[in-house]
Amino acid sequence: MSAALRLAEDSRVAFAPADPNPQSFESFVADASIKLRRALVARYGVQLGVEAAAEAVAWAWANRERLVGMTNPVGYLYRVGQTSVRSQTRWQRAPLLPAEVHDVDAPLPDPDLRDALLRLTPDQRAAVMLVHAHGYRYAEAADLLDIPISTLKNHLHRGATRLRKLLGGAR
Amino acid sequence: MNPDLERRIRRYGTTVDAAAEAESARLTATAALPGVGGPRVVGSLDNVVPIARRRPRWSAIAIGVAAAAVLIAGLAAFVGRGRLSTDVADRPVDPTAAPVIEPSPATSPPLDSTPAVVPTAAAAPVTAAAPTTAAAPVNGPTAPDATDAGPQAPAASPRCPSYTAHNDYHLETCDSGVAVRLVQERLKVLVDSTLTVDGYFGPGTESAVRTFQLDRGLTVDGQVGPATWRLLVPDAPGTDLDGSGVVDPSEVVS
Numbered sequence: 001m002s003a004a005l006r007l008a009e010d011s012r013v014a015f016a017p018a019d020p021n022p023q024s025f026e027s028f029v030a031d032a033s034i035k036l037r038r039a040l041v042a043r044y045g046v047q048l049g050v051e052a053a054a055e056a057v058a059w060a061w062a063n064r065e066r067l068v069g070m071t072n073p074v075g076y077l078y079r080v081g082q083t084s085v086r087s088q089t090r091w092q093r094a095p096l097l098p099a100e101v102h103d104v105d106a107p108l109p110d111p112d113l114r115d116a117l118l119r120l121t122p123d124q125r126a127a128v129m130l131v132h133a134h135g136y137r138y139a140e141a142a143d144l145l146d147i148p149i150s151t152l153k154n155h156l157h158r159g160a161t162r163l164r165k166l167l168g169g170a171r
Numbered sequence: 172m173n174p175d176l177e178r179r180i181r182r183y184g185t186t187v188d189a190a191a192e193a194e195s196a197r198l199t200a201t202a203a204l205p206g207v208g209g210p211r212v213v214g215s216l217d218n219v220v221p222i223a224r225r226r227p228r229w230s231a232i233a234i235g236v237a238a239a240a241v242l243i244a245g246l247a248a249f250v251g252r253g254r255l256s257t258d259v260a261d262r263p264v265d266p267t268a269a270p271v272i273e274p275s276p277a278t279s280p281p282l283d284s285t286p287a288v289v290p291t292a293a294a295a296p297v298t299a300a301a302p303t304t305a306a307a308p309v310n311g312p313t314a315p316d317a318t319d320a321g322p323q324a325p326a327a328s329p330r331c332p333s334y335t336a337h338n339d340y341h342l343e344t345c346d347s348g349v350a351v352r353l354v355q356e357r358l359k360v361l362v363d364s365t366l367t368v369d370g371y372f373g374p375g376t377e378s379a380v381r382t383f384q385l386d387r388g389l390t391v392d393g394q395v396g397p398a399t400w401r402l403l404v405p406d407a408p409g410t411d412l413d414g415s416g417v418v419d420p421s422e423v424v425s
Binding site: 037038041042046047049050051054094096097098099100101113114115117128129132133134135160163164167 | 172173176177179180181182183184186187188189190191194195198363364378381382385386391
């Protein structure tokens with residue numbers, strides 16, 4: 001990859017690598033913790049996801065020198081979160097996501113969006129929720145999940161197709 | 172993606188954020204309590220390896236082999252005795268039916284984690300060694316509902332070696348009975364329509380209970396105690412004998 005492209009990539013990172021300036025690291029962690037929480041909750045559910053995100057942030061503070069040298073620190077932290085979940089759960093627990101909130105006077109859409117999302121694979125669900133529920137750009141979401149953009153698009157496409165199928169004719 | 176669905180999902184994003192925020196606050200509050208441990212030692216998360224370079228760890232392989240051995244031994248016992256389970260009496264035995272495992276509402280096949288070794292090892296012995304039973308993968312995401320003709324006992328799962336009849340607080344995993352059945356009926360309507368109502372409290376039921384508790388702001392522990400029972404089954408058939416104000420699990424008539 002040419003140096004110019006690499007520079008452009010690096011500029012997406014909230015702090016320049018090899019610059020352990022405390023202020024910029026703090027803002028990086030603040031930004032990353034929201035992203036991590038959203039990604040890990042999308043994948044593992046509220047309970048496990050929030051806990052894993054907290055662990056990842058704690059790890060970030062303990063290992064900031066390592067993070068500073070990486071091209072994709074937030075993606076690495078996402079994997080730290082995943083490792084944390086896996087090291088805890090002996091038995092695969094189904095992820096817990098909250099029920100969909102409806103307008104009081106509008107008719108209930110059936111089936112529930114939450115049920116449909118739980119029927120996606122974890123990768124598809126994470127992709128769909130990051131891009132469509134939380135509004136991240138493809139590049140941001142791909143970095144966060146530490147996957148190439150093409151893979152992300154794959155997950156998005158399959159996830160959206162499956163959602164359309166599961167939610168049927170309902171709006 | 173069509174705009175209506177997009178809008179719906181975006182709105183759901185706000186709901187999820189709110190739930191996560193609440194959970195985060197709860198986590199901080201409990202961590203601040205004296206006696207509760209702080210963040211776990213995080214040094215152990217150092218060996219994070221990107222997926223492309225991941226190699227199976229020896230411990231994971233050992234667990235997989237041990238689990239496969241246990242399953243094969245269990246299956247040999249099953250084939251030898253021709254019974255689906257051992258402990259509970261009066262269990263209707265139907266060796267030609269597929270072993271019914273409580274389907275978890277959202278068990279996804281583990282894609283990239285090392286426990287994938289266990290389900291694939293489990294699937295192979297089941298399909299190979301039990302030709303008279305339908306080839307239902309033990310921990311598969313699509314446990315067949317069609318073969319569940321009636322209240323058959325689920326085969327012993329790793330989680331529940333046997334089910335104990337239990338009709339009182341707290342109802343938890345590995346219990347069975349009319350109270351469990353009532354709980355499942357309500358959960359099927361309120362939380363998860365794919366839940367099997369068979370009176371046997373397995374992982375799927377526990378998961379649905381947890382979802383219900385999360386939705387209603389109860390303590391999420393996967394067990395049906397008085398608070399959960401009150402919200403889930405406020406109008407159980409039976410008589411309130413102990414004056415608790417509600418028909419308790421022990422007072423339910425089937």
